[in-house]
Amino acid sequence: MGAALTVMPQPTIRTENLVQLLLDYGFTPGVRGGGHTDFSHMGGAVITVPTGQEAVPPAFVSMLVEQFYAMGLASPDDLTRILLG
Secondary structure, three states: OOOOOOOOOOOOEEHHHHHHHHHHOOOEEOOOEOOEEEEEOOOOOEEEEOOOOOEEOHHHHHHHHHHHHHHOOOOHHHHHHHHHO
């Protein structure tokens, strides 16, 4: 079995930066409502983003990093550098 993924605590990031990241990685926005937007990827993943907020919390960012890693889209280190800009 492979090594376990250890994700370091992530900072909050601006929602607009997260949305741009998802678009850059091939996610397509859909409709959800209630201050949230679903972003779907052709690989089958769906990520619901709280677009009604100015920033997303660290727990959400950590979940996103894990999901990107599981999909093989980017390593945790790559995403951390991207998100911190």
